[in-house]
Amino acid sequence: MLRRYFFWYLLLFVASCTATTNNERSNNNSLLKEKDKLLFAVSDVPGLEELQRDYEPFRSALEDVLETKIEFFPVDNIVEATTALQLGLVDLVHVGPSEYAIVRARTNAIPIVALTRPNYLxxxxxxxxxxxxxxxxxxxxxxxxxxxxxxxxxxxxxxxxxxxxxxxxxxxxxxxxxxxxxxxxxxxxxxxxxxxxxxxxxxxxxxxxxxxxxxxxxxGPQLPHDVFIASSKLEPILVDEIRQRMLKNQDRLLQAILSVPMSASLLNSKFKGATLAPANDSDYDMIREVYKAMGEENFIK
Known part of the structure; x- marks a missing residue:
């Protein structure tokens, strides 16, 4: 009987220690706080001037949400974004769904969150x-x-x-x-x-x-959505922390995206009614299926 009580007390003690450790990690030992900065690119927005015009409110909001400095990393196209990921020059990239399938094949980039669009079909x-x-x-x-x-x-x-x-x-x-x-x-x-x-x-x-x-x-059915991806060189636990923070603060991040005047950018109309949701690599299999059916496998190899 004493042995049984001791066993349950031991389980409670271990669970308590685990919870305490997890809380301490989330509150005191955030890996994000150890980062000097994260570099952020958008695959279809060429040039720093355009990035600042379209994404400065989002960059600022993301910086607050992640409690880490976020700097723009301009790329002219998806090829440059892919190369930057391969070389570890950029940490976070916003890509379209078809672009994601191509980038993933070449860099093993990690999907963080999807930027969904209503009636995207x-x-x-x-x-x-x-x-x-x-x-x-x-x-x-x-x-x-x-x-x-x-x-x-x-x-x-x-x-x-x-x-x-x-x-x-x-x-x-x-x-x-x-x-x-x-x-x-x-x-x-x-x-x-x-x-x-x-x-x-x-x-x-x-x-x-x-x-x-x-x-x-x-x-057609609802299409896969735009997605924020992370370099495969970032630690998985860090990527998970970024995901959780973005989902928890999605209202603030979406408001930042939509705050860009329509006269200056298409973002306002493109992502009106959008939400952030967890992204999975399998969500983009239909894109891979089409490339294969068209004999364009080289795009996704």
Whole structure:
């Protein structure tokens, strides 16, 4: 009996010590406080001037949240961001979903938190008089998408075609365009038009038409979101602390992102209604699936 009591007292003592140690670590031994600074980049914002214009409020808020100095590290594109991560020159990077799959393959960067966007999905539209009634009817047709690699304007529509049982390399002809206008669809140069839902809505407004003129043939599922990633050279326990602090203070961080005037940046409209959520590498498998289906595995190797 005495032995049993001793065993339970021992368990309580160990649990108490563990809790005390964890509290001391979180309150007194934060690894973040040992960092002189963290360097922060945004993959699609070239130049320091643009970074300061679009992300200074966020940088300042993140610095307060992490209780560590945050400095901008300008990169011109995703290639420079990837190289900087490989060389350990940058600590934190904000990337788009398709960019994440590419960066992860080359750097083993760690997803911290996702910056979710409501109604972030792709659509495929057709003319009202096209006679096309389902995605299966696109076989042998011409579809226009955005630039290769863009999540909502390229990855999303192709995933919809794949899910409909079509081979995107042989069953349809894909043409690409950097703009978001409906001109080619209107002129009959193509049969279908795939973009992000937001781009479709803007295109309708610019053309002065309604959804009844250019019907949504299908909507895709919610797409993977933008994500803040950490260099694989940072300690896992440090990355976890950054994640917990960002999630705990997400209202403050999101307010900072949205505080940039719309006249100066698209961030305000792009992330209106956004939230921060834990990010998992598996969330981006659908992007990898599309690259493989298109014979573009080199992007993710």
């Amino acid at each position: 792709s659509i495929i539209a057709v003319r009202r008089d096209s006679g096309i009634e389902s995605l299966a009817d696109l076989k042998g047709k011409i579809i226009e998408l955005g630039e290769v690699g863009m999540t909502a304007n390229y990855i999303g529509p192709i995933k919809m075609v794949i899910d409909a049982g079509l081979n995107p390399q042989s069953d349809i002809k894909i043409v690409y365009s950097k703009d978001y206008q409906l001109k080619a669809l209107k002129n009959g140069d193509l049969d279908a038009w795939g973009r992000g839902l937001h781009r479709y809505e803007v295109a309708l407004q610019q053309e002065g038409v309604s959804e009844s003129d250019y019907l949504i043939l299908a909507k």
